Amino acid sequence: xxxxxxxxxPRPPAVRRPRVRTPPARPSPKxxxxxxxxxxxxxxTWRLLLIGVAAYxxxxxxxxxELPVVAVFLALVITSVLRPAVDLLAxxxxxxxxxxxxxxxxxxxxxxxxxxxxTTVAGEWNRLNTELHGGLARLDDWLSGAPFHxxxxxxxxxxxxxxxxxxxxxxxxxxxxxxxxxxxxxxVTAAALAVFCSVFFLHSGDRMWAWAERQLPVRARPVWGRAxxxxxxxxxxxxxxVLIVAATNAVLVGIALTVLQVPLALPLVVLEFVAxxxxxxxxxxxxxxxxxxxxxxxGPVVALLVLGLIVxxxxxxxxxxxxxxxxxxxxxxxxxxxxxxxxxAVLGGVLGAVVAVPAVSVAxxxxxxxxxxxxxxxxxxxxxxxx
Numbered sequence: 001x002x003x004x005x006x007x008x009x010p011r012p013p014a015v016r017r018p019r020v021r022t023p024p025a026r027p028s029p030k031x032x033x034x035x036x037x038x039x040x041x042x043x044x045t046w047r048l049l050l051i052g053v054a055a056y057x058x059x060x061x062x063x064x065x066e067l068p069v070v071a072v073f074l075a076l077v078i079t080s081v082l083r084p085a086v087d088l089l090a091x092x093x094x095x096x097x098x099x100x101x102x103x104x105x106x107x108x109x110x111x112x113x114x115x116x117x118x119t120t121v122a123g124e125w126n127r128l129n130t131e132l133h134g135g136l137a138r139l140d141d142w143l144s145g146a147p148f149h150x151x152x153x154x155x156x157x158x159x160x161x162x163x164x165x166x167x168x169x170x171x172x173x174x175x176x177x178x179x180x181x182x183x184x185x186x187x188v189t190a191a192a193l194a195v196f197c198s199v200f201f202l203h204s205g206d207r208m209w210a211w212a213e214r215q216l217p218v219r220a221r222p223v224w225g226r227a228x229x230x231x232x233x234x235x236x237x238x239x240x241x242v243l244i245v246a247a248t249n250a251v252l253v254g255i256a257l258t259v260l261q262v263p264l265a266l267p268l269v270v271l272e273f274v275a276x277x278x279x280x281x282x283x284x285x286x287x288x289x290x291x292x293x294x295x296x297x298x299g300p301v302v303a304l305l306v307l308g309l310i311v312x313x314x315x316x317x318x319x320x321x322x323x324x325x326x327x328x329x330x331x332x333x334x335x336x337x338x339x340x341x342x343x344x345a346v347l348g349g350v351l352g353a354v355v356a357v358p359a360v361s362v363a364x365x366x367x368x369x370x371x372x373x374x375x376x377x378x379x380x381x382x383x384x385x386x387x
Contacts, residue, residue: 059347067190073355074194079201080236081243082106086202099202103195113270120266227366234365238358245321246276249283249313253290256309260302262294278353279337283317284310332364 062069082102089098200208209228213221250273257265268290275286287310295303337357344356 063348067186068193070351071190071193072197074190075197075201076235077239078106078194078198079205080239082198082202083236095203099199102202103199117267117270121264223370226369230365230369231362234362235358238361242277242279245317246273248321249273249276249317252313252316253287253309256306257290257294260294260305261298262290262302262306263297264293268293278341278350279357280334280341281353283313287313332361336360 085102085105086095086098089101093101213225213228216224250269253272254265254269257268262268268286271289272283272286275282287306290309291303291306294306337360340356340360341353344352344354344359346352348355
């Protein structure tokens with residue numbers, strides 16, 4: 001009997017793997033003399049330069065496409081103003097009929113205001129002309145006394161020199177007016193195109209946005225949807241809020257001018273309403289024009305009272321109306337608003353000053369919205385693999 005047990009199998013020879021030598025890490029250059037802070041600042045600088053170049057190219061492109069850009073902006077303004085009325089009418093009427101009725105009511109309102117202004121100016125023109133001559137004489141007497149001590153007839157001489165200047169440069173002024181007629185045609189074209197676009201925005205704007213979203217990749221749709229909803233909510237809130245603030249300012253100015261018996265109160269109220277659409281600077285400019293009319297027609301005391309309205313209305317607008325009406329839709333500092341209006345005026349004149357604040361407000365609202373994490377987009381469905 002064999003008691004040695006099972007025989008052990010011989011072990012296979014061990015396979016020696018070649019040792020991979022990792023190259024030594026190269027020491028980082030420490031003797032280049034560039035501080036880490038300066039290196040980081042240089043990185044931010046070239047990125048900011050690229051953003052600045054891109055923004056400049058966008059501004060130049062928009063300047064070349066001024067007519068369609070203005071038309072789309074006006075269409076969005078019309079849509080934001082008429083959308084609540086259209087939605088309300090659409091509860092009882094078909095959507096196309098609701099859009100048509102809202103436009104007819106808006107056209108009737110604007111036409112009625114313009115007709116009332118024309119009638120008021122025509123009725124007060126003769127009285128205003130008489131008061132203007134008497135006001136210039138009173139102004140001449142006031143400036144010749146203390147504390148100005150100007151020579152008698154300075155205002156009358158200035159008016160005569162102004163008339164001589166107009167007569168001498170009549171041909172130049174007429175040619176400038178004719179050349180600006182093309183600008184008027186462009187504005188009328190932009191207004192017609194804006195009305196045309198706003199009809200479709202009011203009727204099927206939601207379907208147009210849904211179609212645009214479907215053209216994007218699946219994973220990008222939630223982000224663009226959040227950005228679009230935030231942009232429209234901010235723009236519509238800003239537009240309606242500015243109209244409410246402008247209407248309130250116009251009502252206050254109308255009451256004050258009526259109490260002070262300043263002529264052409266209704267046209268000055270409309271001027272205040274339109275000028276108040278430009279934040280910070282529009283309302284003081286309109287009130288300065290009203291002060292000039294008051295100075296010529298009612299004298300320096302009434303003109304000073306009208307100038308005092310600039311301070312009063314500015315305080316009401318800044319501390320009451322803007323926080324209550326615009327606080328929920330526009331959350332940017334007044335300094336940013338002032339810089340935006342100034343920059344927009346430099347780049348695009350009056351139109352740039354009007355567009356600057358809503359553009360900055362929409363951009364900041366979209367950035368703030370996209371900073372917060374949204375819902376995780378669903379994974380795209382893939383068909384099961386075939387075996």
